[in-house]
Amino acid sequence: MAPFLAVQGISKNFRGLRAVSDVSFEMPKGAIYALIGPNGAGKTTTFNMIAGAFSPDAGRIVLDGDDLTGRRPDLICHAGVGRTFQVVKPFRGLTVEDNVAVGALRWTGDIEEARAYAIETLALLGLDDKRALTPEHVTLPDRKRLEVARALATRPKLLLLDEVMAGLRPTETDRMVATFKEINAKTGLTILLIEHVMRAVMALSQHVIVLNHGEKIAAGTPQEVVRDPAVVECYLGEAAL
């Protein structure tokens, strides 16, 4: 059976710097995978290629049988990819509710329906009591949740989360992990996350892919990867063992 997401040999150069080099992996539908590695390993660049912000210099990206390679970001969103940004980009002039409603407008032309869906989605992430505020009036963790809610509102098939746990306290991290598990269980949403917070990676992902210097150096279950000597050497350090 064809995999839900197939990333085949993608590469990206930036003026002589090989940011990503021949990376391949596959995801089955409904899975939660993590992409980890040291800074500069090419994780966000990989995301950007899947989401269409850049097009790969080589390789293909296929989602549910649809070849997304090199397509425009908004068309890729229509094809079912939702994403968050590493440094959050909320719509500052809009309320929290409207931020998410804009996302829902991808699949409905009716504002009322979009707003209702936005409130539902915000409730899922525990933000509905803040819906009349603007992003600058909510905390950073809330802004990260807003970013997730907005991406979820587009009804994606694949959700790309870029370091959404950064800067959260352990209890907040656990809460986010539980939320994602719940969404994944209820809706079967496929999730690929970039994370440095190992606590979240271990708790959430079924499979982990490790990048270093743009190349895939290891892949496997969280437990396997954490013990992999190459991964320990370049990223985790002895204390992780």
Next chain:
Amino acid sequence: MIRRLVGQANARTLWALAALLAALIAAPAFANDYVLTVLVLALYYAYTGQAWNLMLGFAGLLSIGQAMFVGLGAYAAAGLFVQFGVPPIAGVFLSIVVACIAGAIVGYLAFRFAIGGVYFALLTIAFSEFTRILIDNWAYLGGSRGLFLKVSDLRHWDLINLRGPPQMFYYILLVLTVAVFLFCRYILNSKIGYYWQAIREDEEAAQAIGIDTFRYKIYAVVISSGISGIAGTIYAFYYNNLFPETVFAISGSVDMLLGTVVGGVGTLFGPIFGALILTPLGEALTAATASVGIPGIKQFFWGLVVAAIVLVQPAGLWPLVYRGLRLGGRRMRPPPVLRGGNAVGQPAVGREEEGV
């Protein structure tokens, strides 16, 4: 549709608007000829200001070339009238078409080549100047000697040919201003309005949630330019003469945006408020300083007033009035005064909340 228009506006706001409208309808009865011309001008700027506000306040595109769209509309309708005897009631459609095409060209070129922020503003100036020089050298439309319409001193209203007393033009502009206001209100609460605001705030994030930003930005430019084109027709038949160096002047574009900036970019009522305040103020200042006899004194104070607004209250005066009159029902969205996603050459100090 009524719901989208009225939405969550509270009763106070609606009563205030109704009162204002009643006052505006009644005004000509109490105004002498001179005051009436000032009012006509005020409504003209309220109307064009809203068109400009649509591009910047809603979609985030700074244009300093609005005079080009107005001018093209003016020449289109006037040209049809002078050369072919086509009455402006029909000619206005050509005005709209020509202005929209110009908007589409500017927009297409700008967005296809990813021009935004200050560069886009410069592009609009360049196109505007280019058009001015072109028309200046086009004898068919009068060139630099000007295009003249026969002035007829009719006391009665001829809407077909747009011949009539200033009152007629006043009410036409009033209808147009109200129409654009309602249109903006309607569209802000629609998908296109939301998408515009998303693009204005952060184009990259907008794309990530499925917005075809190119297409929606073109919509903004074309709609705005079409609205400006209609203003051009009115302009041509009100003044009855067109000179490229006045019609397409950059100062004309600047005049059209002043009211909106003073009132409040991105607000619904700001452009109208700003124009209604600024135009009579400007005229009063001209009259007051004319008696002093020193040329330039009006512009001097004018420059200081605008500078003061920008420095002290960049969000415009309307939000203050709005709060002061306690008209707020639903919380008003803050206007996009802060550096947004379309800025070019931003200093690297991040707006990122996370810090370095």
Next chain:
Amino acid sequence: MPLDTVVNILIGGLLTGLIYGLSSLGLSVIFGVVKIVNFAHGEMMVGAMFLTLVLVRWAGFDPLMWLPLVAIVLFGFGYVLQRYLIERVAHLADYMQFLLMAAIATTLVAAYLMIFGPDDQSIQVSYSLDSYAIGPLIIDKSRVYAAIAAVAVTALLFLFFRYTLLGKAIRACGDNYMGALVVGLNVRRLYAFTFGIGAACLGAAGAIMLVLIDVQPYLGPQYTLLAFVIVIIGGLGSLPGAMLGGILIGFSEALAGIVIQPSLKSAFSFALLILVLLLRPQGLLGRRT
């Protein structure tokens, strides 16, 4: 048209282009570092011209002698402008900065009107009507002196940015604001200084221009536009680009005046501007930000 006339016109264009380049340097420096577009560019140059006019009328001497003083005065004006006014809108959207500069421009023009009246004013220098004859070429002396002055000032500026510590600090700010802050540069003061330098360029250009043309209050906007065309073609933020752009525009305007109708020659510049904005907005020598 006879060949030597053509050549004369072209050389005139080239020389004028050098002065255009000098004035555009100011615009380019300001945008490259402070990231502000100085829409009051032309009006400030006109101010420099009026200042030079007053000095020449009051104390005599050649305008080019007054150049250093005028440049210093404009420097101070620019410094104060940036430090106390423009800085306050730096965090706001672009149209706010544009409006502030446009408002300043309007105020300046109004001030000139009030003080000097609307008529053309000029000064006469001893060499106004003289020219150098090199073979078949006849070149105005005033143009030559003006061009020499422009080149001298430009060279000074290059040396400043290349070799002095202050110049390097300013370039650092322009390259990397955050980095500059982190290494302890007083960016606010450097920005003000940079604007001052840009204004000083305008001061120098204005003093030089007075030798060549008459001044009147409404002269500003066309020079602002011209400077934009030059700087965008050459590359916003690139000093050699501004000079190159100046020469190119001076030259091509002269050429266009010969080949096509003179009244269309600015249309040519705008068409070029549009092309450059679309195809290579960083200009010929600029860097893509």
